[in-house]
Amino acid sequence: MMTIAHRSNPDRTQALAQQVEKFVREVIVPFEGDPRLGAHGPEESLVTELRALASAAGLMTPHVPRDGTHMTQRETAAILKPSGLSPLGPVALNTAAPDEGNMYLLERAGNEEIKRRFLAPLVAGDARSAFFMTEPADENGAGSDPSMMRTTARRAGNHWLIEGRKTLITGASSAKVGIIMAKADEGACMFLVDLPDPAIRIDRVLDTLDSAMPGGHAVIAIEGLLVPDEQMLGAPGEGFKLAQMRLSPARLSHCMRWHGAATRAQEIATDYACRRMAFGKLLIDHEGVGFQLAENLIDLKSAELMIDWCAGILDAGALGTAESSMAKVSVSESLYLVADRCVQVMGGLGITRDTIVEQVFREIRAFRIYDGPTEVHKWSLAKKIKRDHLGSAR
Template identity: 65%
Template sequence: MTESATEIAARVEAFVRDIVAPFEKDPRRDDHNCPTEDVIADLRVLARKADVMTPHIRADGSHLTHRETAQVLIASGLSPLGPLACNTAAPDEGNIYLLGKVGSEDLKRRFLDPLVAGTARSAFFMSEPWEDGGSGSDPSMMQTTCKPDGNHWVVNGRKCWITGAAQAQIGIVMAKAEQGACMFLVDLPNPAIRIVHQPKTIDNSLPGGHCTVEIENLRIPADQMLGEPGEGFKYAQVRLAPARLTHCMRWLGACIRCNEIATDYANRRQAFGKHLIDHEGVGFMLADNLIDLQQARLMIDWTADALDRGERAGRESSMTKVAVSEALMRVADRCVQVMGGTGVSDATIVEQVFREIRAFRIYDGPSEVHRWSLAKGIKRHWEKSQGA
């Protein structure tokens, strides 16, 4: 770990604990209970002042290593508002990574630079309604189409669970052509992309919801295709393996903070003649939290090291996504249990983190899909060892 990365992480942690955390009580919320644009704008003014805006991207545009990024993003996740304030939140963080790896210089100037500066937010249009037979965990089922028309491509289809779509200025749209899957960059809002539903969901830390949209005759200039025609699924993997890991980083930070809150509560609250921490039923839960938190950190570092060695790390990221999401669910659940009635109220962030960790076990691949993928790999390895 470089000294500069350690210093950045320390600066982010101080900012999130001292400046961002008080905003958790800010009453400015929309009708989905998400922070409003005013809150985000205020936080980002403060982040720039503290020099922690997009802290995982160096001044020359290069990224910190994945191992260094872990240290920084864990610190940003110490508050549910921290990733928004520091511009390390999904989907922007993953889209920044993808554009940095695949985008042309022109596309970087037009779309990446505003994302890094924190002056624009983005959405990634991949999942589709199951009622249409569309893609979810199985991207090969994609129904949205794109067809060339002169120097444009025309896109038609429906997408769902598009995080942040209602308030994004930049979109990455996936569609299938004769050559295979393609990715396009578009300015938002766009009259050809219409939001038809924004459900209320179990999570509410990110603005813009998880929208269902209809795309009708969306004309995109050919030079706004990301990479080459037919390479969309390959580019999706460039994005998804690190994105699974950065989700783990942010939520680890949130659960570290929850465990701190629960530990403080257990050491202050008395029942049956002694502090809660002195009751084994409570003390052991907090001890198990330490074990799960440490194991989560080790899994994150292990996969980050693989990515830093230039490996695809699909297997590692799947294992880490499953192990960390489920470990952190246990941590958040124990924190609620330790705190009793206080744990299910809005007195602290524990209740919110508990809800949102549940959603984390689904997005970027449910645990069952990752286990299925790992099982297929086990079978392939066995068949290869048998000379099959």
């Protein structure tokens, strides 16, 4: 089972990162034109096939080595970035959201029975999971503000009765493990459930801008769900604390994966600009094109350094709430610009699905919303600035 590593092994990490990159480029990229890819992500048969290939290569859940140690965040970055070179890479390698964040949370907060029953199948790649937190905005539920949560949990003997509605729940379709947040008299709580469950109904799968995640993003109704006491994660009222434990690493792992995707888009746009002739010379020799690719190089390096900085904060044992907010904002905005410039450099070809650049652009645009929009993070940081200033002025 996973435990957090207290030491790093640079040689091991570098070798594994190279294996992951080679696997994604040579084995996974050819599946990007597979007919089983749809608007709501890859079909389950494709997920199963890709994961079988990763298992055969010894690369299933590569950031969780067989000796049971969980890599540091800096090591994880070295692995997750190349896993993101294809939108299908994280799916195949079991480094995708929400599973990667859910595995981290269960390892840190679950007891041995929870780890055996819910975590082990996720690490093995035999199950996928869903995190049920976001609620419909039109019902004034918890969107980017978890304090507005309306899903309720009340005691019913040695069980909890859960009722409510959730939305934008990634991967709920075909998931086998669910983590549900609900509000009880004691405060927010977190529960583990086996899926599917007749009390958890998928009303519809939303048509969204992105299309990389299996199962898409669903609207969920929870009606009369009974969960035994032993399937509560932590204690009653600890739901927000547990969510914070998951939040910073999950934000950062998004940055890692999409850095790989943006790097791939830059490679494709660069290759195009170095082959395409226009107005008597190669596109890259036109300042308007060459400068955009140069700006991309700068933004990719800046994002890489921001990821590494935040990973170091987390590896030092800090919760990293503010730091992960800064990283999430900076990296998501920078990588969006990278993807946008790649589309622009490629012109008409850039907006077609003849290359993966168009999808990378869509996915990274959605990334600016995942785990909190840019504006929410800036608002949170502004509150911290005010709090710190007023505190130091006393």
